[in-house]
Amino acid sequence: MRAAGSGTNGKRLGCDLLLSEVIVRVLPFSRPGNIALPFFHLQGDGFWHLLPKHENISLGSQITSLVRLREEVVGARLGEEVYDCVRTREDRDRLRSVLIDTYFSPETRRFVLEQSAINRGAFVYSEELLSHPEDPTVRETLSVEEAHRPAVRDHGFRRAVVTAYSHRCALCGIRVRTLAGHTAVTAAHIIPWSETQDDRPVNGMALCRMCHWTFDEGLIGVSQVYEVITSRQLNSYDNLPSYLTNLEGRSIVGPSKEQFWPDTESLRWHQENVLLTR
Numbered sequence: 053m054r055a056a057g058s059g060t061n062g063k064r065l066g067c068d069l070l071l072s073e074v075i076v077r078v079l080p081f082s083r084p085g086n087i088a089l090p091f092f093h094l095q096g097d098g099f100w101h102l103l104p105k106h107e108n109i110s111l112g113s114q115i116t117s118l119v120r121l122r123e124e125v126v127g128a129r130l131g132e133e134v135y136d137c138v139r140t141r142e143d144r145d146r147l148r149s150v151l152i153d154t155y156f157s158p159e160t161r162r163f164v165l166e167q168s169a170i171n172r173g174a175f176v177y178s179e180e181l182l183s184h185p186e187d188p189t190v191r192e193t194l195s196v197e198e199a200h201r202p203a204v205r206d207h208g209f210r211r212a213v214v215t216a217y218s219h220r221c222a223l224c225g226i227r228v229r230t231l232a233g234h235t236a237v238t239a240a241h242i243i244p245w246s247e248t249q250d251d252r253p254v255n256g257m258a259l260c261r262m263c264h265w266t267f268d269e270g271l272i273g274v275s276q277v278y279e280v281i282t283s284r285q286l287n288s289y290d291n292l293p294s295y296l297t298n299l300e301g302r303s304i305v306g307p308s309k310e311q312f313w314p315d316t317e318s319l320r321w322h323q324e325n326v327l328l329t330r
């Protein structure tokens with residue numbers, strides 16, 4: 053779901069705002085956040101124009117769920133006056149400060165600003181990782197406060213790897229992405245971050261939760277010719293789902309772009325240091 057300027061080129065406003073994460077941090081714990089409500093109701097303020105997905109079908113009187121919003125709305129167009137206020141980075145920062153100072157209590161302003169800095173930092177970091185998938189020095193470009201570095205790194209690495217694999221598990225191949233945008237895969241480091249601080253996308257694979265766990269536990273590995281290796285220990289369990297035990301010798305489901313395929317040296321390290329040989 054995106055907001056675009058009113059110009060005919062539909063220019064985007066910088067990075068996507070992960071507003072749902074902001075909502076989670078500023079609402080009371082007992083109240084679940086729902087980004088669909090402000091996205092829909094902002095249209096009443098005159099500067100926010102929803103763009104229906106189907107041109108000749110008008111939107112319902114009320115859209116209250118993200119699922120319905122995604123089904124019926126392409127995005128939103130900003131009115132000309134507001135768009136003029138957010139054309140440059142400086143203007144956006146100024147508008148953000150005014151909105152936060154006006155509408156948030158002093159106690160919550162800090163959380164909103166923190167999460168905003170993390171989201172922007174993570175987006176920039178992930179774009180750098182995707183642009184230089186084999187450059188080990190990219191992490192040095194992180195220009196965020198020390199306290200935010202772990203979260204920015206974590207979010208940025210996850211976004212880069214999951215994007216490179218188009219949300220598909222490299223081992224079992226499942227790909228599930230809900231209308232709310234939740235994905236079945238996470239980003240796994242092949243050589244753990246704690247060993248080499250290596251966030252290159254080629255030191256990662258998108259894996260579903262089960263495959264991620266078995267990979268980290270050394271029950272599954274990947275050969276240098278990108279075939280799945282299963283340990284004998286994996287095959288000794290009776291209650292594993294059959295799709296896991298049938299993976300031996302199968303090719304992984306790699307990224308569509310060759311430049312993001314796993315680094316064979318990282319895979320060798322995993323075989324020698326993590327994969328269980330018994």
Ligand SMILES: [Zn+2]
Nearest residue numbers: 221224260263
């Ligand atoms: Zn999987």
